[in-house]
Amino acid sequence: MSRESYALLILDLMGTFAFALNGALTAVRAARLDIVGVITLGMITAIGGGIIRDVLLNRLPPATFQDWRYLAVAAAGALIAFAFAHLLRRLSLSIMILDAVGLSVFAITGATKALDFNIGPAQAIILGTISAVGGGTIRDAFLGRVPTVMRDDLYAVPALVGATIAVVASLLGFYGPVTAIGAATACFLLRVAGVHFNLRAPRPPGTRDRAAPPGQD
Amino acid sequence: MSRESYALLILDLMGTFAFALNGALTAVRAARLDIVGVITLGMITAIGGGIIRDVLLNRLPPATFQDWRYLAVAAAGALIAFAFAHLLRRLSLSIMILDAVGLSVFAITGATKALDFNIGPAQAIILGTISAVGGGTIRDAFLGRVPTVMRDDLYAVPALVGATIAVVASLLGFYGPVTAIGAATACFLLRVAGVHFNLRAPRPPGTRDRAAPPGQD
Amino acid sequence: MSRESYALLILDLMGTFAFALNGALTAVRAARLDIVGVITLGMITAIGGGIIRDVLLNRLPPATFQDWRYLAVAAAGALIAFAFAHLLRRLSLSIMILDAVGLSVFAITGATKALDFNIGPAQAIILGTISAVGGGTIRDAFLGRVPTVMRDDLYAVPALVGATIAVVASLLGFYGPVTAIGAATACFLLRVAGVHFNLRAPRPPGTRDRAAPPGQD
Numbered sequence: 001m002s003r004e005s006y007a008l009l010i011l012d013l014m015g016t017f018a019f020a021l022n023g024a025l026t027a028v029r030a031a032r033l034d035i036v037g038v039i040t041l042g043m044i045t046a047i048g049g050g051i052i053r054d055v056l057l058n059r060l061p062p063a064t065f066q067d068w069r070y071l072a073v074a075a076a077g078a079l080i081a082f083a084f085a086h087l088l089r090r091l092s093l094s095i096m097i098l099d100a101v102g103l104s105v106f107a108i109t110g111a112t113k114a115l116d117f118n119i120g121p122a123q124a125i126i127l128g129t130i131s132a133v134g135g136g137t138i139r140d141a142f143l144g145r146v147p148t149v150m151r152d153d154l155y156a157v158p159a160l161v162g163a164t165i166a167v168v169a170s171l172l173g174f175y176g177p178v179t180a181i182g183a184a185t186a187c188f189l190l191r192v193a194g195v196h197f198n199l200r201a202p203r204p205p206g207t208r209d210r211a212a213p214p215g216q217d
Numbered sequence: 218m219s220r221e222s223y224a225l226l227i228l229d230l231m232g233t234f235a236f237a238l239n240g241a242l243t244a245v246r247a248a249r250l251d252i253v254g255v256i257t258l259g260m261i262t263a264i265g266g267g268i269i270r271d272v273l274l275n276r277l278p279p280a281t282f283q284d285w286r287y288l289a290v291a292a293a294g295a296l297i298a299f300a301f302a303h304l305l306r307r308l309s310l311s312i313m314i315l316d317a318v319g320l321s322v323f324a325i326t327g328a329t330k331a332l333d334f335n336i337g338p339a340q341a342i343i344l345g346t347i348s349a350v351g352g353g354t355i356r357d358a359f360l361g362r363v364p365t366v367m368r369d370d371l372y373a374v375p376a377l378v379g380a381t382i383a384v385v386a387s388l389l390g391f392y393g394p395v396t397a398i399g400a401a402t403a404c405f406l407l408r409v410a411g412v413h414f415n416l417r418a419p420r421p422p423g424t425r426d427r428a429a430p431p432g433q434d
Numbered sequence: 435m436s437r438e439s440y441a442l443l444i445l446d447l448m449g450t451f452a453f454a455l456n457g458a459l460t461a462v463r464a465a466r467l468d469i470v471g472v473i474t475l476g477m478i479t480a481i482g483g484g485i486i487r488d489v490l491l492n493r494l495p496p497a498t499f500q501d502w503r504y505l506a507v508a509a510a511g512a513l514i515a516f517a518f519a520h521l522l523r524r525l526s527l528s529i530m531i532l533d534a535v536g537l538s539v540f541a542i543t544g545a546t547k548a549l550d551f552n553i554g555p556a557q558a559i560i561l562g563t564i565s566a567v568g569g570g571t572i573r574d575a576f577l578g579r580v581p582t583v584m585r586d587d588l589y590a591v592p593a594l595v596g597a598t599i600a601v602v603a604s605l606l607g608f609y610g611p612v613t614a615i616g617a618a619t620a621c622f623l624l625r626v627a628g629v630h631f632n633l634r635a636p637r638p639p640g641t642r643d644r645a646a647p648p649g650q651d
Contacts, residue, residue, distance in 0.1 A: 034635035036591065037584025051490070056268070058277035060492030061553065068554055086640045119278065120285055137359070142571070144361050144578050150254025157253065201251035206303045273485070275494035336495065337502055354576070361578050367471025374470065418468035423520045 004177060012109060013073050015102030016064070020046035020077030021088075022099045023139050028085040030143045035082055041139045042078025043071070049134030053110055053127045057117045100191040103159055104184040107132040111163035112170060112180070121167050128163030129156060154194030157201055162187025221394060229326060230290050232319030233281070237263035237294030238305075239316045240356050245302040247360045252299055258356045259295025260288070266351030270327055270344045274334045317408040320376055321401040324349040328380035329387060329397070338384050345380030346373060371411030374418055379404025438611060446543060447507050449536030450498070454480035454511030455522075456533045457573050462519040464577045469516055475573045476512025477505070483568030487544055487561045491551045534625040537593055538618040541566040545597035546604060546614070555601050562597030563590060588628030591635055596621025 023045020024038050033041070047064040054062035064070040081088065088095065110131025114124040133149045133156050140147035149155045165183035169175040193199065240262020241255050250258070264281040271279035281287040298305065305312065327348025331341040350366045350373050357364035366372045382400035386392040410416065457479020458472050467475070481498040488496035498504040515522065522529065544565025548558040567583045567590050574581035583589045599617035603609040627633065 028638050028641075031580045031585065032637070032641065033580070033585050034637050036635050037581070038638060040584060040590075055272060055489060056278055056282055060277075060494075061490055061551075061557075065490055065557060066553065068556055071556060071560075082638050085638045117278075119283065122285055122288060123278075123282060126288075141359050141361075142575050142581060142584070144575075144580055146248045146250070146361055147254070147359060150257060150359070151248065151250050156257075201253050203249070203251050204245050204255060204299050204302045207245075207249065272489060273495055273499055277494075334495075336500065339502055339505060340495075340499060343505075358576050358578075363465045363467070363578055364471070364576060367474060367576070368465065368467050373474075418470050420466070420468050421462050421472060421516050421519045424462075424466065 008109065011101070011105045013069060014098070015105040016046045016070050016073045017077040018095070018098035018102040019106075019135060020074040021081050022095055023136060024078040024081030025085055025088055025095070026136075027139060027143060028081065030145065038082045039075060039078040041142060042081055043074045044142070045135040045139045046074035046077065047071070047135065048138045049106065049131045049136075050110065052134045052138075053114065053131045056127060056130075057114060057119065059117065096195060097192070100158075100188050100195075103132050103155070103191055104162055104187040107159035107162040107187050108166045108180055108184045111166045112175065115167065115170050121171055124167050125160065125163045128166065129159045132156075132159035132163075152200070154191065154199045154201060158187045158190035158194065161190055225326065228318070228322045230286060231315070232322040233263045233287055233290045234294040235312070235315035235319040236323075236352060237291040238298050239312055240353060241295040241298030242302060242305055242312070243353075244356060244360065245298065247362065255299045256292060256295040258359060259298060260291045261359070262352040262356045263291035263294065264288070264352065265355045266323065266348045266353075267327065269351045269355075270331065270348045273344060273347075274331060274336065276334065313412060314409070317375075317405050317412075320349050320372070320408055321379055321404040324376035324379040324404055325383045325397055325401045328383045329392065332384065332387050338388055341384050342377065342380045345383065346376045349373075349376035349380075369417070371408065371416045371418060375404045375407035375411065378407055442543065445535070445539045447503060448532070449539040450480045450504050450507045451511040452529070452532035452536040453540075453569060454508040455515050456529055457570060458512040458515030459519055459522055459529070460570075461573060461577060462515065464579065472516045473509060473512040475576060476515055477508045478576070479569040479573045480508035480511065481505070481569060482572045483540065483565045483570075484544065486568045486572075487548065487565045490561060490564075491548060491553065493551065530629060531626070534592075534622050534629075537566050537589070537625055538596055538621040541593035541596040541621055542600045542614055542618045545600045546609065549601065549604050555605055558601050559594065559597045562600065563593045566590075566593035566597075586634070588625065588633045588635060592621045592624035592628065595624055 020042040024042030026045075027033055027038055027041035031037070047062075047070055050064045051062040054060060054064075107128045109128075111124045111128025114127040115121075119127070136155075137147040137149055140149075162183045165186055166175065166180060169179040169183065237259040241259030243262075244250055244255055244258035248254070264279075264287055267281045268279040271277060271281075324345045326345075328341045328345025331344040332338075336344070353372075354364040354366055357366075379400045382403055383392065383397060386396040386400065454476040458476030460479075461467055461472055461475035465471070481496075481504055484498045485496040488494060488498075541562045543562075545558045545562025548561040549555075553561070570589075571581040571583055574583075596617045599620055600609065600614060603613040603617065
């Protein structure tokens with residue numbers, strides 16, 4: 001394995017861990033779940049987006065499902081969230097940062113993997129974004145609530161931006177470690193800035209931007 | 218491209234546009250979404266059913282995902298709904314008619330495409346119906362509500378009738394433009410009559426047909 | 435067809451029937467559905483888990499979708515639930531037993547089918563469990579509620595135990611009718627004991643085990 005793809009694997013596993021931890025914590029807060037529910041939803045958050053991407057690319061069985069390392073890391077992240085949910089609240093900033101790393105890595109690697117499968121650039125951008133946000137979207141559907149990615153803070157937009165930079169760089173023929181890191185950094189900074197400045201994607205004109213009704217979150 | 222398949226493509230794209238517009242409008246009304254949510258749910262409504270059909274047929278990547286025209290038309294319909302949601306309320310009759318055209322086209326083309334893949338007639342009828350109603354069903358699951366197709370007006374039944382006529386005509390060897398138009402017309406008229414006369418599919422015996430609780434829709 | 439695989443088919447169809455009946459009854463109780471919704475959710479409960487397994491195994495079209503006998507048996511079970519929902523309440527013990535048979539058969543056959551597709555043991559155990567509990571999980575997502583398997587009684591754990599026994603026996607090279615029956619019996623007894631003694635999977639530490647809020651079920 002080359003040094004580069006080794007670095008990529010480490011980053012990918014870090015993202016998987018962060019997504020599983022954060023996804024499972026969200027599940028613990030949102031509903032009265034048992035250990036089966038917490039671990040299932042943590043693992044779905046971590047590898048669900050990549051599975052949808054791989055189904056749409058006809059790349060079955062899905063890579064992250066076949067590779068036991070992803071399953072083990074995802075299960076470990078979810079298990080830690082299950083056991084220490086009440087302690088982890090204090091670490092919410094660190095977890096958000098780790099989650100933003102996962103978002104950036106998944107968006108960029110998801111989009112470039114899609115390009116390898118002879119699919120158009122628009123489709124590759126969509127698949128990169130799905131890799132990054134699809135798992136959390138399915139988790140929220142199982143929690144019976146409108147996915148936060150569709151209504152709350154800036155989460156899908158940074159992924160879209162990162163995936164677009166990576167795809168455009170590939171089309172222009174200069175995709176490499178530098179542009180990959182650049183695209184991921186753009187996604188990461190936009191995500192963190194979005195949280196810090198409480199940015200939101202536009203809402204339909206004429207909709208009042210009232211607070212969420214109680215119990216909605 | 219033959220004149221016939223050109224006509225079919227136009228109808229298919231019209232249906233895609235109508236589904237995306239209507240699906241996104243429904244999403245705007247049902248939940249406090251941002252632009253990401255509205256466009257995602259509009260596109261899922263438009264091409265989600267066809268994607269499930271193609272997964273079950275092992276026809277991957279899904280046709281409407283690979284063909285950028287479907288993605289572009291679906292995104293345009295959803296974007297128009299996002300921008301003009303409050304104006305489009307006045308056009309609800311026209312939108313319902315356009316949506317009924319989409320329902321009819323998707324049910325018939327979905328069922329006949331399935332027959333090309335060496336699958337049984339019952340499966341082809343199911344897949345035609347899924348092509349027509351599957352996208353809206355997934356949209357409703359993401360909106361956290363019981364899919365309207367499972368509880369409200371006559372929506373799946375017209376699709377089932379249209380798909381059945383098309384499949385039976387194919388099995389008897391006289392499927393062609395005339396029977397296709399006949400099957401689609403039957404679906405369309407049944408759908409429009411259902412809305413006009415407020416017809417509903419039967420409910421379990423012993424269930425009171427009370428009104429929906431407030432906030433359910 | 436050998437005598438053994440004939441017995442397996444009968445058991446599989448029995449499980450399909452029980453799942454469709456029970457799934458449709460749950461749907462009738464949980465929401466105001468029409469006949470389309472009841473039959474759709476009954477069939478999804480019965481064959482949804484096997485379809486997810488087959489997608490992840492790249493075994494498309496899914497076996498239970500291609501074989502009309504599964505579709506017919508699932509539709510029959512759901513239709514009976516639709517027509518006789520109020521009478522079937524009295525038979526809840528028998529239905530629970532039948533459902534536990536389905537759970538056991540699906541977990542064991544799901545796991546061993548997965549092993550035939552050159553997939554790792556952890557993946558086979560997960561796929562056996564998904565075969566057994568995946569359909570009900572999707573049904574609950576469509577009903578807009580947190581899946582009962584993630585929060586309520588012991589349902590996924592018996593399936594996991596049965597699938598694990600079957601996979602371990604296969605790896606050790608002595609999987610056969612006797613071990614299959616043993617694994618299924620372990621799953622069945624654990625499920626029935628769970629219902630009888632009201633056992634539950636552990637919840638996150640620090641969570642109060644309060645009763646479900648009214649209307650949640």
